[in-house]
Amino acid sequence: MTTVSLRKILCALLAAMMLMSVTAAATGEQVTTADGETFNYTVGATSNYVIDYGKYSDVDWSTKPTFKIGFAWMSSSDLLWAMYERAVRYACDVLHCELVFVEWDTSSTTYIADATENLIQAGVDGIISGLIDGASVDACIKAGVPFVGCLNQMNDEMLKTATASGVFCGNVIDDDYVSCYNSVEALYQAGCRNIAWIAAAPGTTQAEIRSKGIMDAIAAHDDLKEVANYRYSGTNRDAAFEALEQIIAANPELDGVALANGLDVTNVMYNNDPDHYIKLGITDLCQSYVDLFKDEALIYCATDQFPTEVIAFTLLYNKLTGHEILSDPSQQMVRYFLELHNYDEMVTMWNASLLNVFPYTAEQILDLCVEFNPAANEDLYTQYKNDYTIENVTKTNQKYLDSIPYEGRLK
C-alpha cells in the first residue's frame, strides 16, 4: 500500500472519528408537564435537566458562592455507569458549580492517586472520589483541598488520618451487606429452598461484604440449602455466565439464584430456564432486568446508588461554604439501596433515575445545604437516608413521571 493511500485512509479515519464524537450525544425526546415544564426523557439525553427549585426559586445566585468540583470515577461508557457522573453533574448544575469529571485510567496501578492529583492540579476547590487511597488522602491534605468519599469503603487507618486532617468531609457508602442479605431473604420468602449464589472474587472489601450478606442470610435459615456458589474475576465476567449455565444444568433442584453484582444474566436465564422456575435476587441493576421483572423471574433488585454521590456532594458543598455536617467524619455514612420487587417499581425507578428526572429534586438538594437551609444538619441527612423508598421517589416526581408516555419508558 502506498504512502499516499495510507495517508488518505488516515485522514478519512480521523474525519470519521470527529464526526462520530460530534453526533454521539443523544438529543433526547421532549415532553411537557401539566404545568408547562419541558424536559427530555430519553435515556442518555444530555440537555434539559428538570431543575425544580421549589421554595428556593427566588434565590439570587449572584450572591452565592460557586465552586469547581472534581469527581473521579470509572469509565462512563456504559449507560448505567454513566448515571454516576450525570448524578453529580446534575447536583453541580443545581448548585451552579462547575464539574471536572475524570475517568480512572485503570492501566496504571496508582490510578486513584493519579486522578486525584490531576484534579488538584486542574484547580478544583473540592473533590468527590469513588475510591480513596493513601496517596489521594495525602495529596488532598497537602493541597488543603476538601474531599469526600462515596460508594466504596475506606479502611480505618485512612479514615483516622483523613479525619484528623480537617479537610475530610466523610465517606458515604451503600449498604452492601443488607442489600445482599435481603436478596436471599426475598428468595426465601418466595419459597426458594435450594439456592446458588455468584459474587465477585475475593480481593475487595465490597466483594467480601456482599458475599457475607448472602452467606449470613443462607445460614439464618435451617431449611435453606446452598447448592453451589461461584466467585468470578472482575475482569472476566463471561466466566460467571458460563458458571451460571453449568450450575443450572448440574442442579435440577435449584430454585433460586442470588447475584451479588449486576451481571447481565437475562439471556442465560431465558436460554436455560425458559419457564422461569428459578427466581433471582440481585444487587445492582442491568438494563435487561426489565424483561426478567416482567416475567417475574426477578423478584428482588437492590439498586440506585446514584444519589449516594449527590449526598456526598452536599457534604462537600457544606464544607466549602464553611459548615460541618457530620459530627464524626470517621464514621462512614451508610445509605440504603432502593429495593425493587416488581416490574412497575423497576419502570418507576428507571424513569426517575435514568432519565432527566432525578430522585432528589433541586429543592431537596438545597434543603441539605446550610447555605440555603440553616436547619440542615446530621439528623436531616439521616431522615433522607431513611426516606429513600420507591414510594417517596414516585411521590416527589409524580408530575414528571406522569408526563412521560408509557411507550417511551425504558427506551
Added chain:
Amino acid sequence: MSEAVNNNSIQEALNKKARQRKLIRTILPYCGLLFVFVLFTVVCRDDSGKSIFLDRGNFQNLINQCFSNIIVVAGACFIYATGAMDMSVGAVVGMTMFTAAATLRAGLPWPVALIVSMLTGVLLEVTVAVVFQNLKVPVFIITLCMMYLEQGLLQTLVQTDFTINYNATSFLGNSAGIKAVVLIVILALTYWLFHKTKFGPKLKAIGANRTTATQGGVKVILTVCLGFAVLGATAGVAGFFSLCRMGYTTASSGAGIMLNVMIAMVLGGNPLTGGSSFKLANAVVGALIVTMLGNGLTLLGMVPALVETSKGVLYLIIVFFTYDKSKGYLVS
C-alpha cells in the same frame, strides 16, 4: 570510468538518504514528546493565564504518575528487543505488590519488602522464560497462560483489600524526590546494561535472527532468561513503590500495565519484532508520552468520552510517523 563515477555518486546519494531516514527516525519520537509537551503547556492554563502543566506541582505529579510505567518499560526493553512480549507483566506486578505487602504486614522493614518484591518478580518472569523456551510455544500464548495463572493465584491469596501501615511507607510512595532518584538510578543501570555491555547487543541479535545469533555464539536461552529476570526485577520495584503509594493491594492490582508497556514501545518507535534498531531511550520517551497525555487531557478538562478518542487519534498519528514498519509481522 564514468560508470564507476556514476555508481559512486548513486551510492553516495543512497547513503545520504539512508542517513537522513535514520536521523528522522531517531528524532521523531522526541518530536512527538515535544509536541505533547508544548501543546499542553500552551493550552492548559488557569483563569489568570498561568500554565498549570508547566508547574512545579505538576512536574511532581508527572514523576509520581510515570514512575511505575517507565521502570517497567525499561525492564520490558530487555525482552521486547528479542521480539518477545509479556502479557503477564501486570499480574507479575500484582504478585510483587502482594508479597511486598505480606512482608510489611509481617513486621519486616521496607528494604526487606523491596528485595522480596524484586525476587518475586524475578522468579515469576524467569519461570515464564523457562516455560516459553522449553515448550517452544509462541511467547504471546505462554505469557497469556501465565497471566491467567498468576491472576488466579493472586485472587486466591488476596481475600480482601490487603492493607499495609500506610504511614510507615508513604514517604516512599509519595515523594517525587525519592522517586526521581530511584528512576535515574534504574534508568542509568538499565541503559548501561542495554547499550554499554554485550547483553543488549545479544538481545537485539536474538530479535534480528535467532538462528544467526545462535550460530554467532550467543547463548540464546540464558540470555533470554536473563532478559526476563531484568523485567521481573523492575516489575518488583514498580510493584513495591505502587504499594507504598496506595497503601493496599487488591486481586486486580497491576491489571492493564501490559497495554501501557506495548503502547510505550510503539509510540517510541521501537519495532515490536525487536532487533538492532531497538532503543531503550525510545521506549522511555513512549512511556512519557502516555503519561503526559493522560495528565494533560485531564488538566484540559476534556470530557472523558473525548479523552479516549483524542488519545486514540494522537496515538495513531504518532505511530504512523514513528513506528518502524521495516519488518512485516507483529511479533516472532
